[in-house]
Amino acid sequence: MSNVVVAKFGGSSLADSKQFIKVKEIIASNNRRNYIIPSAPGKRHSKDHKITDLLYMCQQLASHGLNFDEIYNLVQKRFEDICVELNLNLDISSLLKEIRKKIQEGASKDYAASRGEYLNAIILSNYLDMKFIDAAGLIVFDEKGFLDSKATDKNVKTKLREISHGIIPGFYGSMPNGEIKVFSRGGSDITGAIIAQAINAEIYENWTDVSGFLMADPKIVKNPKPIEKITYKELRELSYMGAPVLHEEAIFPVRKAGIPINIKNTNNPEDTGTLIINDLEPVTHLGTITGIAGKKDFTVISIEKTLMGAEKGFFRKLMSVLETNNVAIEHMPSSIDSISLIIANFELNSKLDRIIEEIRIYCNPDSIICYPNMALIAVVGRGMINTKGISAKIFTALANKGVNIRMISQGSSELNIIVGIENVDFEKAITAIYEAF
Numbered sequence: 102m103s104n105v106v107v108a109k110f111g112g113s114s115l116a117d118s119k120q121f122i123k124v125k126e127i128i129a130s131n132n133r134r135n136y137i138i139p140s141a142p143g144k145r146h147s148k149d150h151k152i153t154d155l156l157y158m159c160q161q162l163a164s165h166g167l168n169f170d171e172i173y174n175l176v177q178k179r180f181e182d183i184c185v186e187l188n189l190n191l192d193i194s195s196l197l198k199e200i201r202k203k204i205q206e207g208a209s210k211d212y213a214a215s216r217g218e219y220l221n222a223i224i225l226s227n228y229l230d231m232k233f234i235d236a237a238g239l240i241v242f243d244e245k246g247f248l249d250s251k252a253t254d255k256n257v258k259t260k261l262r263e264i265s266h267g268i269i270p271g272f273y274g275s276m277p278n279g280e281i282k283v284f285s286r287g288g289s290d291i292t293g294a295i296i297a298q299a300i301n302a303e304i305y306e307n308w309t310d311v312s313g314f315l316m317a318d319p320k321i322v323k324n325p326k327p328i329e330k331i332t333y334k335e336l337r338e339l340s341y342m343g344a345p346v347l348h349e350e351a352i353f354p355v356r357k358a359g360i361p362i363n364i365k366n367t368n369n370p371e372d373t374g375t376l377i378i379n380d381l382e383p384v385t386h387l388g389t390i391t392g393i394a395g396k397k398d399f400t401v402i403s404i405e406k407t408l409m410g411a412e413k414g415f416f417r418k419l420m421s422v423l424e425t426n427n428v429a430i431e432h433m434p435s436s437i438d439s440i441s442l443i444i445a446n447f448e449l450n451s452k453l454d455r456i457i458e459e460i461r462i463y464c465n466p467d468s469i470i471c472y473p474n475m476a477l478i479a480v481v482g483r484g485m486i487n488t489k490g491i492s493a494k495i496f497t498a499l500a501n502k503g504v505n506i507r508m509i510s511q512g513s514s515e516l517n518i519i520v521g522i523e524n525v526d527f528e529k530a531i532t533a534i535y536e537a538f
């Protein structure tokens with residue numbers, strides 16, 4: 102492992118010149134931050150616009166032959182203001198003019214969207230006096246638009262062997278024909294992870310506007326404690342339930358390479374943030390939990406049939422009904438003569454009646470009952486592995502608050518306990534579990 106740090110700065114961290122100043126101080130405070138991955142300027146306040154959104158709008162208008170000057174002028178002003186306020190000797194206006202012309206002439210959606218990162222990286226490289234390394238020459242996608250990990254890894258290794266310090270724009274790369282291709286939204290996180298993995302960085306810092314993850318949603322629990330350390334596996338369990346701070350695809354490259362991610366706050370750099378660590382690290386705090394997350398709006402389809410377990414093909418038939426209706430299942434707790442399918446409401450929309458009918462026809466059950474309005478809560482923590490009393494604590498806390506539990510499921514890795522409750526009890530249940538720990 103090298104002792105190099107890869108630092109990615111999100112859109113809010115680089116939203117205006119004041120944020121650029123903070124970023125410069127952060128980079129200067131550790132001389133191992135060799136590679137910096139900037140996003141495009143994000144929102145400066147809640148009513149502001151992200152540059153990426155504006156660029157997508159410009160391209161859309163242009164593709165309909167409509168005038169996009171009004172929107173593009175906002176983009177232009179944002180970048181010009183940053184350069185003026187930072188006193189940069191950089192002709193950003195010419196670059197902006199070129200990009201405007203390309204969009205006018207029918208440039209692709211991905212090209213337009215990627216220019217926020219491109220320009221921000223050029224500005225940052227000028228401001229920090231570090232080399233600009235275009236991501237189009239590093240990150241490569243195949244003809245189908247999927248990331249070509251092997252070729253990308255090779256490119257990054259070769260190029261960065263020659264350049265020891267640099268600014269690499271996030272979010273985009275190029276296709277074999279040279280066209281620009283972007284990741285899904287929030288994809289600069291992925292670029293940072295790819296670079297960190299390729300150079301075997303000591304740590305991948307992800308700078309944003311929060312001091313890492315909190316143990317529970319602050320909209321529900323008052324001042325929840327921050328999570329100082331979390332394993333990759335725990336994070337997966339929590340982020341699939343709650344709002345992700347990090348693009349979920351950004352986890353895989355660094356996780357595989359065993360590189361920790363540190364989520365840090367550009368506005369409060371001295372806060373420890375959250376460190377995402379290797380799944381195999383020894384557990385030091387048995388009996389505790391790491392975090393609680395949850396989601397509302399699931400439906401339970403509960404199916405009963407005597408001796409269903411002994412009937413060959415029963416589960417296959419049941420699954421094929423869901424598959425042909427293109428519905429994904431969240432959980433599937435079962436008992437000897439019954440099985441429940443827990444499905445997110447958005448998956449079902451208007452398909453529920455048809456699915457029930459098809460289950461009746463194919464599986465011939467004794468009964469089918471549906472419960473709408475269910476919420477799921479995941480209590481996650483490596484500290485619960487081999488520890489007695491965790492579930493007792495959870496269930497006691499819920500019982501004391503009068504919350505009825507509809508479903509319980511614990512993964513065999515003993516990393517999480519999932520409870521299903523009524524939507525109306527959601528906030529009460531999360532608060533009760535948080536307080537219990």
Ligand code: ASP
Pocket residue numbers: 111112140141151153154217271272285286287288289290
């Ligand atoms: N600027 C892109 C977006 O808004 C990518 C990113 O910020 O990570 O989605």
